[in-house]
Amino acid sequence: MxxxxxxxxxxxxxxxxxxxxxxxDPSVGSDCQGVTAIVNLFDPLVSADTKGNVIPHIAESWDVSSDGLTYTFYLRPGIKFHDGSELTAEDVKFSMDRMLTIGEGISYLWLENIQETEVIDKYTVAFHMKTIFGPFLVTLPSFYIVNKELIMANIKKPGIYDDMGDYGRGYVIDHDAGSxxxxxxxxxxxxxxxxxxxxxxxxxxxxxxxxxxxxxxxxxxxxxxxxxxxxxxxxxxxxxxxxxxxxxxxxVEIAQWRGGGMEYITMNTRKPPLDDIHVRKALAWAFDYEMAVKLVPGSVQARGPVPLLIPGSDPNSFQYHLDIEKAKLELKQSKYYGHFDEYPIEIEWNTNKYMEKQAMLLMANASDIGLTLNVVETTWALFCSDSASIEATPHLHVLSANSYYPEAASLLQARYHSSTAGTWLQGEWLLDPVLDEMIENAIATKDKDERYAKYIEITRYVIDLCPTIFTIETPERRAYQxxxxxxxxxxxxxxxxxxxxxxxxxxxxxxxxxxxxxxx
The missing domain is CATH 3.40.190.10 (Periplasmic binding protein-like II)
Incomplete structure (x- = not known):
């Protein structure tokens, strides 16, 4: 305190x-507080305006090859890191190489898409893609550049990254390496x-x-x-x-705006009894969505995994509502029916009281269909640690997540692709190869309209799996002077x-x- x-x-x-x-550390931090620090200490390669359009920043211009596989960026000369050294194409390459090698944070955005980052000259850098990555440009306002020379001077050996030792993680955890x-x-x-x-x-x-x-x-x-x-x-x-x-x-006023935020109740699909889709559907039918909306002023019931203001979302997807009879019918189809007392179910929450209220609401709703839920308070740090394994990940968790860039793929990939299993972003542990292929195919689609249509197909596929209770789209609500x-x-x-x-x-x-x- x-x-x-x-x-x-x-x-x-x-x-x-x-x-x-x-x-x-931009290669590791991905939650609200981490990115709040990163966005102030570091510079992204490009930025965005209030409409989500990509605009120049470190890169003053760029071009894309006709086949969509090479993006070349031309950097502003004379930009200085905080230690006085100049930011060049070498730093951009080092930053992406480091991001992909460490493989944490938001590296999943680029991990399967970038073949190589090439330094053309001091102020020119090119990204060569393995395949077309349709939303690549709109992801780059979240790609932050680190100081290669400073990090290389503070690498500790031996380390898990072979010749790169610890890749400077021990240093960047509490030292400035930005511009x-x-x-x-x-x-x-x-x-x-x-x-x-x-x-x-x-x-x-x-x-x-x-x-x-x-x-x-x-x-x-x-x-x-x-x-x-x-x-x-x-x-x-x-x-x-x-x-x-x-x-x-x-x-002191309360600022409120729709910022692409979502509240979910994740369901660990690998942990009994939630490995049975009928139990998951029962909980989805039992949840009181109208009451959940009342708990958070300015919110609306979610329609699937992507907020409707995000391009590529599905305004016509199936939406659960409170229906106790349907919930009970689903439970009767479960292989665990009659034995639920052998499988205690925990729902975790952290951070704030309205998340606790959602957990308590689901606990009350579940009791109406004969399921007993235990509500457990945890910390953010412990939740992130527990998310690393199926066994430690809770049955249910009240989760808040935002899109990192303004396309539906941002949340679809972050929340449901297998590359994010084992992180705080995905408590569902879907590990679904069909879904992975659908997401990869969508983001490899160059035409935007065609890509958005594929996002809708993915959204409906996810809803059919019922891995999550899609509770509410939440506004940003903040007090300020x-x-x-x-x-x-x-x-x-x-x-x-x-x-x-x-x-x-x-x-x-x-x-x-x-x-x-x-x-x-």
């Missing part, structure tokens, strides 16, 4: 409540402090001088900090009661790339307005 006295005050700062731990708009200043067990990069290649003069990620989501502390103007914004894991209490503070903070995402101007809403270079803070509030 972080104390109030441990939080300093400067004239231009954004302090943000964060879950913990925070993994700042981004913010520089790592201090990293403790309680907070991360970053300061604005004075040599950034874009104009960020109006951005906050510092960004501090505070390792606490404890409601009483957050309300105290907000009231003292020592916290500028919360993360997305605040429950409705906490947000309501924060909104009672003068000039509206009187002295200009935050584009709060005005509906969020860039639809994961955690770009937390990029400090888009935000303005007015210290003089804060001072007026403190004098009241």
């Amino acid at each position: 972080i104390s109030v006295s441990g939080i300093g005050v400067t004239s231009s700062i954004v302090r943000y409540s964060s879950d913990w731990p925070v993994i700042i 981004g708009p913010y520089v790592l200043k201090d990293f403790t067990g309680e907070y991360i402090l970053m300061e604005k990069n004075p040599n950034y290649f874009l104009d960020i003069n109006s951005a906050p001088d510092e960004f501090k990620m505070i390792g606490s989501t404890e409601p009483i502390l957050l309300k105290t900090l907000m009231a003292r103007r020592e916290l500028e914004m919360t993360n997305r894991w605040m429950g409705s009661e906490t947000l309501k209490s924060l909104a009672e503070i003068e000039d 509206s009187a002295y903070m200009d935050w584009p995402a709060a005005k509906g101007e969020a860039v639809p790339v994961y955690k770009y809403d937390n990029s400090m270079r888009y935000i303005k803070v007015y210290p003089e307005k804060r001072e007026k509030l403190l004098k009241k």
Whole structure:
């Protein structure tokens, strides 16, 4: 727990409540808090606008070969890493090679698609694809560049990556190796402090001088900090009661927007009795979706695994609803019928109270059809660790996930392709080769309309397997200091790339307005 006295005050700062731990290595970090740090410390190869269009960033231009198998990027000269060395094509190649070799984080986006990354010259780099990868360009705003020279100088040997030792993982876990708009200043067990990069290649003069990620989501502390103007914004894991209490503070507002977020209840399809589809369907029919929507203001019932605002989603897919009789009929078809007392079922939740409420709701619904569920609170770190094996992965888990790029494949691949089994992204353990082939075929389709049609087929295939209870599409709901903070995402101007809403270079803070509030 972080104390109030441990939080300093400067004239231009954004302090943000964060879950913990925070993994700042772009080849490893993939959750909300990790990517929030990464998007500020590192630069992506390309960026995106508020409509999801890919725009220049590190690469100022690019072209694609006629066969769709080679993407060539032309870098801006003169961009500096935080240690003063220049970012070149060698760093881009090293970053992708490192990402694919480590094989964690969001490496699944490119792992099966990139054949080779080639340095053409100092400022030109090419990606050679194994096959056509239709959404490749729109994935790259989530590909961050690391400092090759700095990491190579801090590799520890021996290590699991042969000649590359530990590939610098031991170093990047708490050291800066980026070129981004913010520089790592201090990293403790309680907070991360970053300061604005004075040599950034874009104009960020109006951005906050510092960004501090505070390792606490404890409601009483957050309300105290907000009231003292020592916290500028919360993360997305605040429950409705906490947000309501924060909104009672003068000039603290609740920003809300649809950001492609989904709530799921994952079902471990390899663990009895959920290895039986009839049990999974019974739970899907038993769940009270209308009540789930009421638990999270601004939410709507999900229609399958992809939010409807994501291009390539299916607005006409089958949608479960509360029907106890259908649930009971499904249970009677199960091979476990009459023996459910021999198979205790646990549902885990972590992070916030509305996830707990969804778990409690399913527990109550399940009791109506004769199933006993035990609700278990866990931590994010423990959940991620447990997800590494089928045996340790819980029967059920209340999970929140966002798309990393604005196409349905982002969630379909992340949530259901076999390459993500064993990570927090997939508690279902589907390991379905037919589904894998369908996803791979879709993303290998060059024509966008044809690709989107295939996404719809995949969506319906997943729904037929019933590996998940698709509960709600959730809005981003965050408290922030509206009187002295200009935050584009709060005005509906969020860039639809994961955690770009937390990029400090888009935000303005007015210290003089804060001072007026403190004098009241």
